[in-house]
Amino acid sequence: GQQLNQSPQSMFIQEGEDVSMNCTSSSIFNTWLWYKQDPGEGPVLLIALYKAGELTSNGRLTAQFGITRKDSFLNISASIPSDVGIYFCAGTSMNYGGSQGNLIFGKGTKLSVKP
Amino acid sequence: ETGVTQSPTHLIKTRGQQVTLRCSSQSGHNTVSWYQQALGQGPQFIFQYYREEENGRGNFPPRFSGLQFPNYSSELNVNALELDDSALYLCASSLPESPLHFGNGTRLTVT
Numbered sequence: 289g290q291q292l293n294q295s296p297q298s299m300f301i302q303e304g305e306d307v308s309m310n311c312t313s314s315s316i317f318n319t320w321l322w323y324k325q326d327p328g329e330g331p332v333l334l335i336a337l338y339k340a341g342e343l344t345s346n347g348r349l350t351a352q353f354g355i356t357r358k359d360s361f362l363n364i365s366a367s368i369p370s371d372v373g374i375y376f377c378a379g380t381s382m383n384y385g386g387s388q389g390n391l392i393f394g395k396g397t398k399l400s401v402k403p
Numbered sequence: 404e405t406g407v408t409q410s411p412t413h414l415i416k417t418r419g420q421q422v423t424l425r426c427s428s429q430s431g432h433n434t435v436s437w438y439q440q441a442l443g444q445g446p447q448f449i450f451q452y453y454r455e456e457e458n459g460r461g462n463f464p465p466r467f468s469g470l471q472f473p474n475y476s477s478e479l480n481v482n483a484l485e486l487d488d489s490a491l492y493l494c495a496s497s498l499p500e501s502p503l504h505f506g507n508g509t510r511l512t513v514t
Contacts, residue, residue: 321503328507329508330495330506330507331446331493333502336502390448393446393447394445395443396445
């Protein structure tokens with residue numbers, strides 16, 4: 289079945305640093321999504337991508353849908369303490385306009401603050 | 404606008420028992436999906452409901468079943484609970500052309 293490889297598994301950030309994480313798929317996706325999950329809460333949607341090559345920003349967050357349709361990355365610029373949490377990529381082979389209920393999720397990237 | 408709400412927030416059951424988890428979708432959302440999230444893992448798709456019918460299912464056995472009601476709320480039922488069923492169960496609602504919006508989940512512990 290489809291699998292998502294998300295990296296890095298974890299990383300430490302210092303306030304003000306830029307952060308980058310990515311996701312690769314074993315098969316083509318037509319939709320990529322990035323979610324953030326805080327402890328005790330459900331995932332919250334950050335960015336949705338629907339076209340190969342698309343680059344979309346949401347404040348300090350920028351995500352891109354890879355041209356091969358098998359990868360996506362998320363960048364966070366000038367990180368702040370509230371960026372700490374677990375970031376998940378998710379994808380589906382459904383096109384925009386189709387059901388997006390069946391999402392394949394990565395295992396997450398855990399962002400922590402450098403001691 | 405009310406988001407996705409799930410109940411209960413926590414639940415402890417014994418192996419072999421049955422459990423029902425509940426979800427109220429976000430206002431106006433007519434599609435509900437259920438996910439299982441084991442500790443340290445990403446969510447895994449269980450099934451989706453649209454217009455009160457199952458509209459897609461992941462790799463979960465038949466003892467995982469669900470319902471959607473006319474008001475779009477939903478239930479997840481799990482029979483013959485196993486220790487590996489211990490997880491966070493997430494409900495998400497959406498419109499057919501929109502990304503999922505998740506609730507905060509029900510933490511199920513099977514002992």
